[in-house]
Amino acid sequence: MTHLLRRLAGVIPLVLGIATIVFFVLSVAPGDPAALYAAPGVSPEALDQIRRNMGLDRPVHERYVLWMGDMLKGDFGVSFARGQPVRDVIFQILPNTLLLSFCAMVLAFTAGVLIGVLQAIRQNSALDGVLSVLSLFFYSMPSFWLAIMLILAFSLYARNVWGWPISFPASGMTSVDHAFMSPGAQLRDRLMHLVLPSASLALVLAGGIARYMRGSMLEVVRQDYIRTARAKGLPERTVILKHGLRNALVPVITLLGLYLPFLFSGAVFIETVFAWPGMGKLMVDAYFQRDYPVVMAGALIFAVIVILGNLIADLLYALVDPRIRYG
Amino acid sequence: MDSSTGGIRGGRWLAFLLPGLPQALAGRVAAGGFALVVWISMCALVAWRLDRVLGSWMGPWDHRVALLSLLVSLGGVWGWSVRDALRTEPARRGWWNLAGRRFRENRVAVAGVMGIGAIYLVALLTPFLAPYEPAVQGDLLQNRLVGPSTQHLLGTDHYARDVLTRLLYGARISLAIGFVAISISISIGTFLGAIAGYLGGAVDSLVMRFVDMVIAFPRIVLLITIIALFEPSIFLIVAVLGLTQWPQVARIVRGEVLSLREREFIQAGRALGFSRSRIIGRHVVPNILAPVIVAATLGIGDTIVLEAGLSFLGLGVQPPTPSWGIMVADGRGNLAGAWWISTFPGLAIVFTVLAFNLAGDGLRDALDPRLNR
Numbered sequence: 001m002t003h004l005l006r007r008l009a010g011v012i013p014l015v016l017g018i019a020t021i022v023f024f025v026l027s028v029a030p031g032d033p034a035a036l037y038a039a040p041g042v043s044p045e046a047l048d049q050i051r052r053n054m055g056l057d058r059p060v061h062e063r064y065v066l067w068m069g070d071m072l073k074g075d076f077g078v079s080f081a082r083g084q085p086v087r088d089v090i091f092q093i094l095p096n097t098l099l100l101s102f103c104a105m106v107l108a109f110t111a112g113v114l115i116g117v118l119q120a121i122r123q124n125s126a127l128d129g130v131l132s133v134l135s136l137f138f139y140s141m142p143s144f145w146l147a148i149m150l151i152l153a154f155s156l157y158a159r160n161v162w163g164w165p166i167s168f169p170a171s172g173m174t175s176v177d178h179a180f181m182s183p184g185a186q187l188r189d190r191l192m193h194l195v196l197p198s199a200s201l202a203l204v205l206a207g208g209i210a211r212y213m214r215g216s217m218l219e220v221v222r223q224d225y226i227r228t229a230r231a232k233g234l235p236e237r238t239v240i241l242k243h244g245l246r247n248a249l250v251p252v253i254t255l256l257g258l259y260l261p262f263l264f265s266g267a268v269f270i271e272t273v274f275a276w277p278g279m280g281k282l283m284v285d286a287y288f289q290r291d292y293p294v295v296m297a298g299a300l301i302f303a304v305i306v307i308l309g310n311l312i313a314d315l316l317y318a319l320v321d322p323r324i325r326y327g
Numbered sequence: 328m329d330s331s332t333g334g335i336r337g338g339r340w341l342a343f344l345l346p347g348l349p350q351a352l353a354g355r356v357a358a359g360g361f362a363l364v365v366w367i368s369m370c371a372l373v374a375w376r377l378d379r380v381l382g383s384w385m386g387p388w389d390h391r392v393a394l395l396s397l398l399v400s401l402g403g404v405w406g407w408s409v410r411d412a413l414r415t416e417p418a419r420r421g422w423w424n425l426a427g428r429r430f431r432e433n434r435v436a437v438a439g440v441m442g443i444g445a446i447y448l449v450a451l452l453t454p455f456l457a458p459y460e461p462a463v464q465g466d467l468l469q470n471r472l473v474g475p476s477t478q479h480l481l482g483t484d485h486y487a488r489d490v491l492t493r494l495l496y497g498a499r500i501s502l503a504i505g506f507v508a509i510s511i512s513i514s515i516g517t518f519l520g521a522i523a524g525y526l527g528g529a530v531d532s533l534v535m536r537f538v539d540m541v542i543a544f545p546r547i548v549l550l551i552t553i554i555a556l557f558e559p560s561i562f563l564i565v566a567v568l569g570l571t572q573w574p575q576v577a578r579i580v581r582g583e584v585l586s587l588r589e590r591e592f593i594q595a596g597r598a599l600g601f602s603r604s605r606i607i608g609r610h611v612v613p614n615i616l617a618p619v620i621v622a623a624t625l626g627i628g629d630t631i632v633l634e635a636g637l638s639f640l641g642l643g644v645q646p647p648t649p650s651w652g653i654m655v656a657d658g659r660g661n662l663a664g665a666w667w668i669s670t671f672p673g674l675a676i677v678f679t680v681l682a683f684n685l686a687g688d689g690l691r692d693a694l695d696p697r698l699n700r
Contacts, residue, residue, distance in 0.1 A: 017540050025552060133435075136688075140680035142632045144639050145655050145673035148662065152670075156663050264545035269636055273659075283548065284640055287555045299552045303543045310543075 004315065011307055016068075018303045022296045023067055027060060076297035081289040086297045089282070094301070096173065097271070097278035100201065101263050103194055105256075107202035108209055113245075113252065115206070116213025120248075121240055123218060131210070139207030144269035147200040151273070154196060168195045171275040197274045201266045205259060212255055217248040250321050257313025260306045339412035346408030357434070361441050362404045365448070369401050376455045389454050389499075396451035426617075429693040436689020442682030450498040459489040461496040462647045472665045482667040484657055490668060493649040494675055500650045501679065504565055505631040511569025513623050516576025521607050521615070523577065524584030535581065538574040546571060547636065554642050564643050568630055576622055583615040617694035624687035628680040635676050651676050 051057050058066075070077070076086035115135060119128045138146075155170035169175065175189050220226065221244055229243045230236075268280030275281070279298055286294035341349050347362030373380050380397065383390035430436060449456065458480075470487040473479055481490040523534040541549065553567050587593060588611075596606045637643030638652030646653055651672040658669025 014536075014539060014543065017536065018543060021540060022552075025556065028556070136684055137677065137681060140628060140632075140684050141677050142635050142639075142652075142655075142673065142680075144636060145669070145676065148655065148659060148669050149673065152662055152666055261542070261545040265547040268545070268547045268551070269639070272640060283551055284642075287551050287642065290555070292555065295552055295555050299544060299548050302545050302548045303540075306543050306545065 003318070007311055007314065011311055014307055015304055018307075019068060019071055019300060020064075022300050023064055026292055026296050027063070071300075076300075077293040079286075079291055079294050081286065081291040081294070086293050089294065090279070090297060090301060093277060093279055093282050096276065097264075097267055097280065100194070100197055100270070100276060100278060101267055103198035104201035104205065104266075105259075105263060107198055108205035108259075109252070109256075111202065111206040112209025113213050113249070115210040117217055117240070117245060117248070119210070119214045120217030120221060132214075135207040135210040137207070138203050139211065141204055141207075142269075143200055143204045143266040144273050146203060147196070147270055147273040150196050150200050169193050170196060173276060197270050197276055200273075201263070201270045204266060205262060208259070208262075209252070209255060213248065213252060216251050217244060220244050220248040223247075250317070253313055253317050253320060256316075257310035260309040264302050264306070342408040342412040343405075346405045348408075349412045350408060357431075357437050357441070359408075361444075362408055365400060366404050369397060369404075372452065372455060373397070379455050383454065386454070393452050393454045396448070397455070400448060426693045430689055433689040433692060435685055436692070439682045439685025439687075439689060442678065443686055446498065446679055446682065447502060449495065450502050453495045453499060457492045457495045459492040461488070461493050461649050464488060472661060472668075474665070475667055481671045482665065484654075484665070484668045485661055490654070490671055493654055494651070494672055497649040497651045497654060497672060498675065498679075500561070500644055500648060501631050501634060501676070504561070504568065504634045504644075505627045507565050508568035508572065508630050508634075509623050509626045511565070512572035512626065513576055513619060515570070516573035517580050517612060517615075517619055519573065520577035520580025521584050521611055524581035525588055525603070525607050525611060531581075534577065538577050541571065541574045542578075546633065550633070550637060551640075551642060554637070559642050559645060561644055561648070564634060564637060568633060572626060572630065576619065576626070579618050579622055580615055583618055584611055587611055587614055621687055621691045621694060624683055624690055628683035628687070631676065631680055631683070 048057075074087055076090070078084070079086050079089055082089060112135075115131055119131050122128050151170040154168050169192055173190065173193050174186075175181075175193075178186060178189055181189060226239060226243055229239045234243075264280070267278060268284065270276065271278040271281040272284055279302065283295055283298040285291075286298070338352060339349050341352075345363060346366050347359040347364075350359030351363060352359070379390075380394065383394040464486045466487060470479070470483050472485055473483045473487075475482045479489050479491065481494065483489055484493070519534050523531040544552075549571055550567055553571075554563065557563050593606060593610060596610050601610075634643055635650070635652035635655070638650040639656045641656070643652060644650040654672035655669045655676075658665065658667075658672075661668060
């Protein structure tokens, strides 16, 4: 419990530090934000008025205190491009990214753990070699290219060329006629739209997870308690699944936290390719519209989620492995 | 497979004519075969593109570089093979030699290193190899979006530019950016990590808290945020990629230095009254080079993928400069009709990164004695 409190206390300065970095990056941004709101050739008095309205006439340290105060209250300012408060924009869009990331995470870990265990129990076999090269192949792949290849295969050429039974939609979260469908069809429509994005995000991650899982499992299989379990005459399946896998999975929990930044980085590309209305696409669009408040708020939110994810992974680790005690 | 004395009985004079062949015949198929293939393909290239090779010294700077690398690789392969074939004294047995032997036993990793070598050679020799000019539009009426054929081996894009040519010129961009960016980040990361780990105290907490903050950002988000403030260009990309990768390196280096700091030879240095900079520069850093080299090799792969990704989003290298990421993005518009535009540059990325990852994995196994089987 004290450990939990201490970890939480450690997170606060980290978040404040990140917010400070974000603020100073924002304040050194070239260009006058007031000019974005004014028509060209407007009188200097009017520009001054706009600056006063935006609070730009105050000195930096005062703005910093104000901005930090607002941010702690959850107020990230107003989006230049959309004219909406950034908070509202993010609240609309964040769940889409979380949905995509969650599906990809589940897929990636399931596939990665399965492949890793399979490799470990058939260590140094031909299957192990093939799967090793394959997972390294996917691990080396840029997710956006994999996404395009999946679109090519499963959206454009499926049905047409090789007569594959199913093809998946390649863009957006829902079909155009989504609103007119029955609830069942709506759910199916949403799931179909999830397949390609989460698969392309998951495959790249699964390669890395499989590599890690293989090592972890090989480590465990060498332990004495596995030999004991075999000596007791337990069936091999029980030895591997119950005694081996459970212990090999413990370090993978740390991976859960470590992979969050990769997951979100991947999501930026995947969302752009699949026109998925999520945080990554929002940030890329905001970049092209020079919508600094959205870019900054997005960066801050991503960083906070990563920090929290790492915290949760840490705590889970201590929970699962009773040997770990933080003094 | 005896690499200690060269292991060559007869036929060593063959090395003068066909370097690599004696080594390959003596059982060292990988090294000898690679040398032989490089030698033969270089000679073939000179014969095939004799006019370009001869005119290259008068040409632009990249033609001169290509000529130089052609001569260096020819001379290098020949010199290595001849020296190796005529050598009689046994190989030395230092730490790095042992690591090198461990590395050579790992066939997959050796394949990775050869792949890297081949990719760099191709990138350097691009002016001789490329069939067309990278930025020149072809005949838009006849040659737009033509599929792979004998005229255009990998097809043409929507401006009727040859995909193979752009792929070759894109290799230069990707490899150069990866190399320079990783050099920047390795230098900064090693410097700050070593200082933080060795000095400890306030410096350590300051550096490591900053490292924690930077690592908390998904890297692409950090990159977008920084690039958003400036005009995208190659120099910005290199700088930004280099300046955002170092925290990972610093973290690795600091961990190594922490365990090294209490070792006897460092304490001996302190007792002898060496200055801090001398201990760090002469005694600490050389002993942590192995993990740094591994991190650099694996990091180049990451950097190449990231550069391609940024260029893909339009935040990186700007057209008309050919970059693999831009080429993948170019193909998106014509995916249904012209699959080849996106597919081949992506494959180039995958194989380049794969080669670096294989080599990096092998290096880690070879350089880390703790992992010895």
